[in-house]
Amino acid sequence: MTLLAVENLVVKYGNIQALHGINFHVNPGEIVTLIGANGAGKTTSLYAITRLPPPEAPRVVSGDILFEGNSILKTPPSTVVKDLKLALVPEGRHIFGNLTVMENLVLATYARDQKIDFSKEYQRIFDLFPRLAERKDQRSESLSGGEQQMLAVGRALMTGCTFLLLDEPSMGLAPVLKYDLFRTLKRLNEEGMTILLIEQNANLALHLAHRGYVLDTGEIVAEGTAEKLLGNPEVKKAYLGG
Amino acid sequence: MLATTIQNIINALQWGSFYALIALGYTMVYGVLTLINFAHGDIFMVGAYIAFFVATFILSMLGLPGWIALALTIPLTMILTSAVGVSLERVAYRPLRRKGAHRLYVVITALMCGLILEHANLALLGASRKAFPALITEHVYTIGGVTFTNLKVAVIFTAILSFVILHWIVTKTKVGMAMRAISYDKFAVPLMGIPIDSIIVITFALGSGFAGLAGILFAMSYPVLEPYMGALIGWKAFIAAVVGGIGDIRGAFLGGFLLGAVEIMVVAFFPSTYRDLIAFTVLLVILSLKPTGLFGIAKTTKI
Numbered sequence: 328m329t330l331l332a333v334e335n336l337v338v339k340y341g342n343i344q345a346l347h348g349i350n351f352h353v354n355p356g357e358i359v360t361l362i363g364a365n366g367a368g369k370t371t372s373l374y375a376i377t378r379l380p381p382p383e384a385p386r387v388v389s390g391d392i393l394f395e396g397n398s399i400l401k402t403p404p405s406t407v408v409k410d411l412k413l414a415l416v417p418e419g420r421h422i423f424g425n426l427t428v429m430e431n432l433v434l435a436t437y438a439r440d441q442k443i444d445f446s447k448e449y450q451r452i453f454d455l456f457p458r459l460a461e462r463k464d465q466r467s468e469s470l471s472g473g474e475q476q477m478l479a480v481g482r483a484l485m486t487g488c489t490f491l492l493l494d495e496p497s498m499g500l501a502p503v504l505k506y507d508l509f510r511t512l513k514r515l516n517e518e519g520m521t522i523l524l525i526e527q528n529a530n531l532a533l534h535l536a537h538r539g540y541v542l543d544t545g546e547i548v549a550e551g552t553a554e555k556l557l558g559n560p561e562v563k564k565a566y567l568g569g
Numbered sequence: 570m571l572a573t574t575i576q577n578i579i580n581a582l583q584w585g586s587f588y589a590l591i592a593l594g595y596t597m598v599y600g601v602l603t604l605i606n607f608a609h610g611d612i613f614m615v616g617a618y619i620a621f622f623v624a625t626f627i628l629s630m631l632g633l634p635g636w637i638a639l640a641l642t643i644p645l646t647m648i649l650t651s652a653v654g655v656s657l658e659r660v661a662y663r664p665l666r667r668k669g670a671h672r673l674y675v676v677i678t679a680l681m682c683g684l685i686l687e688h689a690n691l692a693l694l695g696a697s698r699k700a701f702p703a704l705i706t707e708h709v710y711t712i713g714g715v716t717f718t719n720l721k722v723a724v725i726f727t728a729i730l731s732f733v734i735l736h737w738i739v740t741k742t743k744v745g746m747a748m749r750a751i752s753y754d755k756f757a758v759p760l761m762g763i764p765i766d767s768i769i770v771i772t773f774a775l776g777s778g779f780a781g782l783a784g785i786l787f788a789m790s791y792p793v794l795e796p797y798m799g800a801l802i803g804w805k806a807f808i809a810a811v812v813g814g815i816g817d818i819r820g821a822f823l824g825g826f827l828l829g830a831v832e833i834m835v836v837a838f839f840p841s842t843y844r845d846l847i848a849f850t851v852l853l854v855i856l857s858l859k860p861t862g863l864f865g866i867a868k869t870t871k872i
Contacts, residue, residue, distance in 0.1 A: 379759060408762035421757035423750040434746045438762030486762055 328395065330355045330490060330521055331376070336390035338368075338375055345371040345385055347545040353490075358512070358522040360532040360553075362566055363542035369525045370418060372542070373494055376523075377415045378404040409438040414488035418495045418525075420479040424468025428459055431467050431478055435485035445485070452481040455511055473504040480511070490521045497528050509535050529566040533557050541566065572714030577833050583721045583790070585829020586728035590783035591806035592813065592821035593735055594654075594776030600752040600816040601772045602666075604675050608657060608683035610803010612777050615686055616650040616784025617794050621699055623649070628702055639704040646785050647778040654777025655770055657682055663766070683803070690796040701792035724786045731779055732822045739818055744771055752816060812852050814862030823863060828852065 331353040338346040346368045353359045361369050371385050376392055378399065391398050394411050407413050423431050432452060436445055453460035456477040462470060467478055476496060483491060493512070497505045505528075513535060516522055526532035533539055533553045541549040541562055549562055556562050591613050598606045623645045627638040661682050665675050708719045739745035747768045751758050758765050787802075788794060805828060813824025828848065835847045856862070 377760065379756075403764065404759035405762050405764040408760060415760050417757065417760065421754050421760075423753050423757065425749055425753045426746060430746050434743060434750055434763075435761050437743050437747060482761070486760075 328355070329353070329393075330395060331523070332393040332396075333372065333376070334391045334393065336372070336375065336392065337388040338371055338385040339388050340371070340385050344388075345545055346375075348390060349542070349545070349547050351540045351547065351550070353521060353523055355521055356516070356519060357538065358516050358524060358536045360524040360526055360536035360539040361542055362526055362529040362532055362539060364527070364566075366544070367542040368545040369542055370494055373415060373492055373523075373525060376407075376492065377413065378402055378407050405438060408486050408488070411490070412486075412488045413490045413492065414483035414486045416476075416479045416483045416491065416493045416496060418498065420472075420475045422467050422470075422475050422478050422482065424466065426467060427464050428467050428470070428478055429463045431482050432485050435482045436487070439487050448485060452484060455484075455514075456481055472499050473501065476500060476504075476508065480508070484515075489519070490523070491515065492523045492525075494525045495527060496524070497526060497531060505531065529562070530568075533567075573837075575715045577837050578830075579715065579717050579721065579725075581830040581833040582725045582826065583829075584833055585826035586724045587783050587787055587802065587825075588806045588809045588828050589728050589822045589825025590731060590779050590786075591803060592810040592825045593731070593818055594780045595807050595810040596813070596815050596818055596821035597735075597739075597748070597772050597776045599810070600818075601748050601769060602662075602675075603672065603752075604662065604679065605807065605815075606776075607676065607679040607803075607807075608686060609776065609780060610799040610801075610806065611683040611686040612650060612654050612657070612799070613780040613784050613787075613803060613806075614690070614794075614796065614799030615653050616646055616777075616781030617701075617788040617798065618690065618694075618699070618784075619649045619653075619781065620646040620785040620788050621701055621794055624702055624704060628704075635704040635706075642704065643782065643785060647781045650781025650784065651774040651778040654773045654780070658769065658773045663769075683800075687796045687800065694796070696796075699794040701788040701794060703792070704789060720790060724790060727782065727786060728822075728825075731782065732818070735775065735779070735818055738775070744768065748772060808849070808852055812855055812862055814865030817862075817864040820862050820864035827863075 329352045333349060333351050335348045335350060336346050337344065337348050349368070349372070351359070351361070361372060363369050375385055375387055387400055392400060394413070399407065399411065402411070423434065426434065432449060458474050459477055459481055462474065467475065470478060480496070496508055500508065509531060512522060512524070524532055524536060533556055536553045538552055539550065539556045540547050541556065549556060549559060557567070591609065594609050594612070595606060598604055598609070620642055624638055624642045627633050627641055628635070661678050662675055665678060705720065710717055739748060747758065747763050751765060751768060755765065758768070806825065809824035809828040810821045811824070812827065813820025813822070831848045831851050832844050835844050839847065
C-alpha cells in the first residue's frame with residue numbers, strides 16, 4: 328500500500344501558483360527523491376505535506392495529500408509528527424541554537440510517550456553521528472554547518488519518525504560530509520526508514536534513491552526509477568551537468 | 570549607619586519583590602511571542618481584586634480563620650488570574666496571530682486590553698477603593714535597630730521561591746525547553762510535534778499566575794485596592810524587565826530588585842517626590858550603556 332500519495336496538488340502562495348497539479352507517491356521503505364532547480368516547487372511540496380502553519384504554509388487550492396489512504400489536509404502540523412510519525416529536516420537546518428545539542432534531542436521527544444526510556448535512542452544518534460556525542464553539552468549554535476545538519480537529522484529521528492523528509496540536506500556541506508550524510512541515510516533506509524529527499528544535487532540524490540521525480544516550475548516533467556532518470560538524456564542535460 | 574543600610578536593603582528587597590514577580594510575566598511572554606503584553610500590569614490589578622473577593626468570601630461566608638483563608642486564597646487567586654491571562658490570549662491575541670498581524674497591532678491590542686480591564690473594573694465595582702482584609706497578624710520585629718515584619722520577610726521569600734521555580738521550569742523541563750526553542754526559532758517547533766499554541770497558553774498561565782501572586786502580596790502589604798493600581802507598577806515592572814534584558818527571567822528578577830533598590834536609595838537620600846525621576850534616570854543610563862539589558866545577549870538568546 329502507498330504510504331504517501333500526492334494527488335493533483337495545486338498550491339498557491341498569495342496569488343502565485345507554485346504547484347500546478349502534481350502527482351507523486353512514496354511506498355513504505357522506499358527512498359524517493361524530488362529533484363529540480365531553484366523555485367521548481369520542491370520545498371513547497373514538503374511544506375504542504377508537513378502542514379506547517381502560516382505564514383510558511385502554502386495554501387492548497389485543490390488536490391489532496393493522502394497518508395495511508397487518508398487525507399491529511401486538515402491535520403495540524405504537530406499531529407503529523409506525533410501520530411503519522413513523519414519528520415522534516417528543513418532547509419537551513421533550523422536547529423535551536425540557544426539550546427545545547429542534548430537539549431535539542433530531548434526536545435524532539437516532547438510529543439512522545441514519556442514512559443519510554445530514550446537513552447538507547449540517544450545512543451543510536453551518537454553512534455550515527457559521533458561528533459554530536461563530543462559536543463553534547465555545547466550550545467548548538469556553536470556547531471559547524473555540517474554538525475548542525477547532523478543535529479537536524481538526529482533531532483528528526485528522535486521524534487520517533489518512520490518517514491523522514493529532507494530538504495536540501497547536502498547544501499553547504501563539504502564533499503566528505505555530504506557522502507557521510509548520504510551513507511547514513513542509506514543505512515537508515517536499510518533499517519526500515521522511508522525517505523523523501525529533496526535535492527538540487529540531482530546526481531547525488533539519484534545515486535541514493537530508488538525512484539525519482541523531476542520537478543520544473545511547479546510541474547512534474549519526468550519520473551521513474553533512479554537508473555532510468557540517470558540515463559534520461561534530457562534529465563542528464565538539464566540537471567546532471569552533461 | 571549599618572542598621573540604616575540593612576533596613577534599606579530589606580525595604581528594597583520587599584519593594585523589588587513586587588516588580589520582580591510582575592516582570593517575570595512580561596519577560597516570559599516576550600520570550601515566547603516577542604510581544605510586550607502591556608495588559609500585564611492590569612492583570613496584576615485583577616489578581617489583587619480576585620484575592621480580595623476570594624479572601625473576603627472565605628472569611629465572611631465560610632468564617633474560616635485568617636491563615637486558612639490565606640492558604641486557600643493563594644492557589645485560588647493564582648489559578649483564577651491565570652484563567653484571566655489565558656482568556657486574554659485566546660480572545661484578543663490569538664485571532665491576530667492567526668491572521669498574521671504585524672506585532673505593532675498586537676501591542677496596541679494589549680494596551681487596549683489593559684485599559685478595558687481597568688475600566689471594566691471601574692464600571693462594575695465603582696470608583697470606591699476596597700480595603701483588603703487582614704489575613705495574618707503582622708508582627709513587628711526589631712533587631713539591633715532594624716525593623717521588619719513577618720509579612721515583609723514572607724514577600725521577599727515568596728519572590729525568591731517563585732524565581733527558583735520558574736527558573737527550574739524554563740531550564741530543566743521540556744515545556745521550558747520548548748519556550749526557549751520558540752524564542753529562537755518558531756518555525757521548527759511544530760516539526761518537533763509540539764503544538765505552539767499549548768506552549769503559549771502555558772506561558773500566559775504561568776506569567777499571569779505569578780502576577781496574581783504579586784497581587785495578593787501587594788494587597789496584604791498595602792491593603793487599599795483601586796482600578797488603576799496596576800498601571801504605574803506595571804510600567805515600572807516592564808522597565809525592570811527591559812533593564813534586566815527582556816526575554817531572560819534572570820534579567821527580570823534582577824531588574825525588579827534593582828529598580829526596588831534604586832527607588833529605596835533615592836528616598837533615603839532625597840525628598841520622596843524625586844523617587845521616580847531619579848530612578849528612571851538611572852535606568853536610562855543603564856540602558857544607554859547596555860541597550861540589550863543586563864542579561865540580554867543581542868537578539869538571539871531570549872528567555
